[in-house]
Amino acid sequence: MKLSKSTHYALHTMLHLTISHAEGHTSVSKLAGHQQVSTTYLSKILTKLVKAGLIVSVPGANGGYKLKANWQETTLLDVIQAVEGLPPIFDYCEDHNPSCIIQQSIQKAEKNFLEELGTMKIADLAEDARNVPHH
Amino acid sequence: MKLSKSTHYALHTMLHLTISHAEGHTSVSKLAGHQQVSTTYLSKILTKLVKAGLIVSVPGANGGYKLKANWQETTLLDVIQAVEGLPPIFDYCEDHNPSCIIQQSIQKAEKNFLEELGTMKIADLAEDARNVPHH
DNA sequence: CTATTATAGACTCACATTATCTCTAATAGG
DNA sequence: CCTATTAGAGATAATGTGAGTCTATAATAG
Numbered sequence: 001m002k003l004s005k006s007t008h009y010a011l012h013t014m015l016h017l018t019i020s021h022a023e024g025h026t027s028v029s030k031l032a033g034h035q036q037v038s039t040t041y042l043s044k045i046l047t048k049l050v051k052a053g054l055i056v057s058v059p060g061a062n063g064g065y066k067l068k069a070n071w072q073e074t075t076l077l078d079v080i081q082a083v084e085g086l087p088p089i090f091d092y093c094e095d096h097n098p099s100c101i102i103q104q105s106i107q108k109a110e111k112n113f114l115e116e117l118g119t120m121k122i123a124d125l126a127e128d129a130r131n132v133p134h135h
Numbered sequence: 136m137k138l139s140k141s142t143h144y145a146l147h148t149m150l151h152l153t154i155s156h157a158e159g160h161t162s163v164s165k166l167a168g169h170q171q172v173s174t175t176y177l178s179k180i181l182t183k184l185v186k187a188g189l190i191v192s193v194p195g196a197n198g199g200y201k202l203k204a205n206w207q208e209t210t211l212l213d214v215i216q217a218v219e220g221l222p223p224i225f226d227y228c229e230d231h232n233p234s235c236i237i238q239q240s241i242q243k244a245e246k247n248f249l250e251e252l253g254t255m256k257i258a259d260l261a262e263d264a265r266n267v268p269h270h
Numbered sequence: 271c272t273a274t275t276a277t278a279g280a281c282t283c284a285c286a287t288t289a290t291c292t293c294t295a296a297t298a299g300g
Numbered sequence: 301c302c303t304a305t306t307a308g309a310g311a312t313a314a315t316g317t318g319a320g321t322c323t324a325t326a327a328t329a330g
Binding site: 004005006037038040041044058059060061062063 | 286287288289290291292295296297298299
Binding site: 162196 | 273275277278
């Protein structure tokens with residue numbers, strides 16, 4: 001039960017794009033330079049974020065990636081689900097009775113967990129990160 | 136980001152042991168009969184629950200497994216952590232700065248998630264399951 | 271003593287993650 | 301129009317983990 005490395009790269013890329021949002025497009029090679037990850041691999045991850053509508057890409061010279069229009073609304077949950085997909089944490093009882101009391105209980109906790117992640121906006125984290133120098 | 140099948144088997148076994156708690160020891164073959172799982176595989180999972188102190192085993196003829204002394208206190212979290220171990224959902228920022236704002240945010244949500252699972256007692260679920268016939 | 275039962279270890283298999291490499295398409299700038 | 305630059309898509313491989321089987325060992329009741 002853990003998040004993939006791809007999600008880790010996606011989250012840090014989103015945070016970086018948000019902090020340096022005023023600077024226009026950023027190429028994948030620059031974004032990869034901030035993390036220990038190859039450009040081609042990070043590119044595949046960013047494509048998922050593009051398809052989810054969280055960022056916009058422009059091919060060609062001087063192209064790259066930038067945040068979508070209302071980028072202030074993007075949450076940690078948006079990024080995680082864009083990379084990991086929608087399947088729930090606990091989905092093994094489907095073959096059993098859907099009224100399984102264990103499934104109901106875990107999904108209740110899971111719902112709260114996802115909702116909390118849905119309240120955490122990248123823009124707010126970027127604001128905090130500016131005060132604590134690290135990125 | 137999901138729970139393993141082993142955890143699924145462990146949770147359903149614990150629920151079954153709790154519902155039929157008065158009947159003394161139950162063999163692994165009987166416990167496996169309630170789920171689509173082999174005895175040897177379920178046995179490995181139950182050994183984890185024994186080492187975590189959630190259940191007690193008795194080898195030999197007429198042996199088997201039964202719940203520990205204060206079995207009423209066992210929660211979903213106890214079972215999950217006994218099988219999955221302790222590593223957190225988001226543990227990739229360790230190589231970076233531990234003050235990473237992303238890690239802090241996700242771990243905060245994770246903490247609440249685990250705490251909620253820690254309030255859900257198997258004994259209570261067993262009580263509910265008795266009213267909704269399924270197990 | 272024997273049947274029964276848990277425990278431990280070695281082992282296999284399938285699948286998802288994590289990449290890398292290569293080719294293609296699109297675009298800016300001269 | 302040409303060229304360098306850049307994103308995107310596909311094939312492929314390596315790696316690790318989960319899932320599961322098989323066999324042998326230890327302990328216990330009767």
